[in-house]
Amino acid sequence: MLDDNFIARARAVLRLNDTGEFTKPSPRQYPHQWNWDSAFIALGLAQFDLPRAFAEVRALLRAQWRDGMVPHIIYPTGASDYFPPPEFWQTENLARAGDIPSSALTQPPILSTIVRMIQNNSQFAIHNSELRTLRANYEFSQLLAWHRWLHTARDADGTGLPCLIHPWESGMDNSPLWADALDRITPENLPPFQRRDTIHVAADERPRAPDYERFVYLIDCGRRLHWEPRALLEQMPFLVQDVLFCSILHRADEDLCALARELGEDTREIDGWLARTREIFDARFWDDARGLYLDYDVRAQSPIRVNANATFAPLFAGLASPDQAARLVAEHFENPREYAPGADSKFYLPSVAKNEPGYAPRRYWCGPVWIQMNWIIAEGLRRYGFIKQADAVVHDSLALVAQNDFREYYDPRDGSGCGAVDFSWSAALTLEMIASENLAANDANERA
Numbered sequence: 001m002l003d004d005n006f007i008a009r010a011r012a013v014l015r016l017n018d019t020g021e022f023t024k025p026s027p028r029q030y031p032h033q034w035n036w037d038s039a040f041i042a043l044g045l046a047q048f049d050l051p052r053a054f055a056e057v058r059a060l061l062r063a064q065w066r067d068g069m070v071p072h073i074i075y076p077t078g079a080s081d082y083f084p085p086p087e088f089w090q091t092e093n094l095a096r097a098g099d100i101p102s103s104a105l106t107q108p109p110i111l112s113t114i115v116r117m118i119q120n121n122s123q124f125a126i127h128n129s130e131l132r133t134l135r136a137n138y139e140f141s142q143l144l145a146w147h148r149w150l151h152t153a154r155d156a157d158g159t160g161l162p163c164l165i166h167p168w169e170s171g172m173d174n175s176p177l178w179a180d181a182l183d184r185i186t187p188e189n190l191p192p193f194q195r196r197d198t199i200h201v202a203a204d205e206r207p208r209a210p211d212y213e214r215f216v217y218l219i220d221c222g223r224r225l226h227w228e229p230r231a232l233l234e235q236m237p238f239l240v241q242d243v244l245f246c247s248i249l250h251r252a253d254e255d256l257c258a259l260a261r262e263l264g265e266d267t268r269e270i271d272g273w274l275a276r277t278r279e280i281f282d283a284r285f286w287d288d289a290r291g292l293y294l295d296y297d298v299r300a301q302s303p304i305r306v307n308a309n310a311t312f313a314p315l316f317a318g319l320a321s322p323d324q325a326a327r328l329v330a331e332h333f334e335n336p337r338e339y340a341p342g343a344d345s346k347f348y349l350p351s352v353a354k355n356e357p358g359y360a361p362r363r364y365w366c367g368p369v370w371i372q373m374n375w376i377i378a379e380g381l382r383r384y385g386f387i388k389q390a391d392a393v394v395h396d397s398l399a400l401v402a403q404n405d406f407r408e409y410y411d412p413r414d415g416s417g418c419g420a421v422d423f424s425w426s427a428a429l430t431l432e433m434i435a436s437e438n439l440a441a442n443d444a445n446e447r448a
C-alpha cells in the first residue's frame, strides 16, 4: 500500500515545513513552533535525519521559561497572520518567561518519551562518535525542570497531578470534554481580536465562535494575573485534570527516569512522582461503573462525564491494570457505537465516542480521527498485548494518509481529510509507523 514514493512524500512534507530552525505544524494554518508537534516531528525526522531530529528538540527546549515551563507556541520568527500574535500573551516583561517570544501556556509533555524513543531506535547509529555528541545534546536537566514545574507549579491539590488552565494546554482544544466547564464561563470585556484560523480552514471544521471567545477570554484572565502560577491555580475559571495529559506525563516520567539512570543521575525525585501518580490515578479518574477513565473538573470538583478517546491514554503510560485494560478494549474500543468501525464510521479512532451528544465527525476535536492520538493508542494497546487491535489502528492510520494525504485530521465516516494540509505530525508518525512495521516484519522473518 505504501511504496517508496509515499515515504518520499512524507519526508517532503517535513522538509516543506522546515524553517531551518524548527518545523511548522503546517505551512499556513500554524506558521510557528508548537510544543508537542515538534516532539512528534522529531520522531519522524529521526527516521532519515538524526541530526535534524536532535536540532528540533533543542529548538523547543531553547524556548523554556526560567521557571521550567516549556511553552505551547513559540514565535522565533516573530508575528505572522496567525492569531494570537506573540504580543497578545503579554509575557515580554515577565521575569519567569524565556528569551524567545512564546505563549504562556504549556502542552502535553511527550518530549522525554520521544527523546528516549529516538535514542532506542537509533542505538546502532549512536555508536558513531558524531552522534554520541548529539546524544549529549538533549538537555536532561531541562526536561527534569519541566516535569518538576508540572508536578509543583500546576499542583492545586497536593496530588502532583498537573492542572490545566486553558483548553489549549490539553492539545484537544474544543473537545466536548470542556463543554460544561466553558459553558460556566461568561466572557466579559473581551479584548478586541480577529480570528485567523478560519482563513485557511473551513469554519465548520474549526471551533465554534462561543468556544473561541472563551479561549481568548481565558488568555485575558491569565494576562491579568501576570501568569503567576499560584494566582492561576486560585483564580483561573477553567481548571481541570486531564487523563491524556496526566498519562503522557506519567509515561514521560518513566522515560525520564530511564534517561536519568543511563546518565548516572539521581532518580529519587522522579521515582517519587511516579509513585504518587500511581497512587492517586484510579481514585481521580477511573469510573468503575462505566469501565473507562474520565477527566476531572477541579473548579466544579466533579468528574467530566464525557467519553473521549483520551480514555485509552493510560495504556500508553502503563497505568491501567490488566482488568481495566480488558474492559477498555472490550466495552469501548471494540464497541461499534463508540469507537469501532461500524455502520456509521469506517476508521479507528474517532476522537470522541460516536454516541456522545457532542460528537461532530468533521469538527476539530469533536470527533475526527487524529494520527497522533492513533499512534499513542496503538502504542498503549501493544504495551498490554492487544496486538491485533494495535495493528488495526496502525492499518487505519496508514490507510487514511495513503488515501487522503497528510491532513491535520480525518472524518471517521469516509476518511476524507479535514483541517490543515501538509500536516507535519501526520507525516512524521507515518514514517515512524512504517519503520516499526518493517522492524516487526523483519523480526518475524528472522524467527521463521
Ligand code: DGY
Residues within 6 Å of the ligand: 072, 073, 083, 168, 173, 197
Ligand atoms: C489553534 O490555534 O487552534 C491552536 O490549536 C492553539 O494551540
